[in-house]
Amino acid sequence: MATTLVIGLDGHKSGERVLEYGKRLAGLIKDCELLVVYVVEWSPYSFQTPEENAERHKRRENEISTAMQRVVDPAVEELKKAGLQARGVVRHGHVAEILNTVAKEENAEQIIIGRSSSTGLAERFFGSSTSNLVMSAHVPVTVIG
């Protein structure tokens, strides 16, 4: 049975180092599949206007396709070029929770993510999510500095 490694990306620069490490690890393991995951931060308990609700489905589709195009697809492409098996998914929810859930679903060996990025959007997406994940994950987590 192939080993699965979950790679969490946030579209931030540190993602390159995360990918590099994933490549190296996968090369060492040999029979290994890399699963690239991008999480769109989302809470089902936020408050929205009726208009936002009506457009929600459209927005969600947009968010997924944007994340796919900008982050996930290029990463998967790069991994495949390196001769590795790779897939990508975009999910909505809390970063730590979703990465952990995906890892459990896929029976992953470990999760690889970047260190807390300090600024802007990245902070929103991965800020304390990294430490949350480290503390709550059910599989080993490798944090790339």
Next chain:
Amino acid sequence: MRKVFTALFVQIAAMLAISPAFSQEAMTLDQKVNEAFATATGPFVSLIFAPIPGTSFPWIVMWLVIAASIFTIYFGFVQFRFFGHAISLVKGDYSDPNDAGEVSHFQALATALSGTVGLGNIAGVAVAVGIGGPGATFWMILAGLLGMASKFTECTLGVKYRNEYEDGTVSGGPMYYISKGFKELGIPGGKLLAILFAIFCILGSLGGGNMFQANQAHAQIAGIVGEYPGWITGVAFAIIVFAVIVGGMKSIARVTEKVVPFMGIMYVAAAIIILIVNYDQIAWAFGQIFEGAFTGLGIAGGFVGALIQGFKRAAFSNEAGVGSAAIAHSAVRTKEPITEGVVSLLEPFIDTVVICTMTALVITITGQLIIDPATGNYVLDGSSIATVGGTSGVALTSAAFGSAISWFPYVLAIAVILFAFSTMISWSYYGLKAWTYLFGEGKTTELIFKLIFCAFVIIGAAASLGPVIDFSDAAIFAMAVVNIFALYFLMKIVKKEFYSYRERLASGEIRKFKN
């Protein structure tokens, strides 16, 4: 057809906005607006509130309560038997994790609630208790509980028959379920009813969803900073509303949507604190509510007066049977329309049974209503009960909270303004949906409605409470006339869905995703 409608609406708006001089005497702008408004809306209001021949009971109130009772029995007391299920749906127990990112049950409920929780709960209840006495509370709670079944029926249909467009956006509500549902059942006239509903929905959005809010927000501000002309508040509000709905300043709406729920919680918390402080009076207050419900305790119209006020306020506040919530709830992408109906039945509960009751209890318990010590009855001042400071409407609620927590009127003023604002935003959307149903979607037609909506903010703030409240109630109840009539035909569709859902829930086919 569309042109005729547009012309008609523009004319009505113009009639109300540009008031002719009514007398030779110099009148203030507020008075002019007020008089023109009362004259223009009078016949409509009289028709909706016409009493059942030989009684003083408005037929429309019976219409709502009978419908709510029929739905309650027809669906086997769904509001009590599925109350727990509603809560687990809102918690997301049954939500498929793969649907994350779509509108959740919680969000649909919160959005619909921010459209209904508002001045009806604060000012409306004060009006009801001020005229109908504490006894009105009893009938209000009863109407709230029954109304849960009406809400369940309409919101299920709202989701089932909404329109989904190519670009992924949705439009739903009574106009859609009436026309599609009737067609499915092979009953003629669905389209006509849907058009009628849409017209009333536009009026309702301009009335209860707009003018009443602007009016009471002005009263609240004037109560704190002193009297000044209403149109000033109106213009200020209109500018902000304009910025949001025309200018697309979503950030303002987003801030309000986030602050409003906390204001709601704070309001209930303050009410509970006042009740705790006056714990020795609680039994007495409930005594007044029960006694007043059946005797009236000296109010105008006796127990029927209390009943009418209670029923009216409940319907106005939670909008069950009106059809507005169906528009808000139809945004949820669920495979089971019933789940949305079940979630929506929490609305009248939170809105009426919890929040409205809190307001009524606080007004009663803080002794705002003057009682004649000799008879134990309430002292009348005209047709309403005399109050300590001669206050009515939102000022009465403010005085009641202020008598216990001196600084609370300031918090309340902010809450009222925010509630008024969020209700306006919600109703501008409901009105817009009805408008685009009639005139088609398009930038220009939408802009016309939005501009009319802003004009009515100014009229609402300038007019006095009486005519505004009459027109608001009348317009919203007119929606209920059409909606409930249609629901009687469509309820069997809901029953079929409901039975199938119930069976699959019992058999374990529908399971919780969370453990």
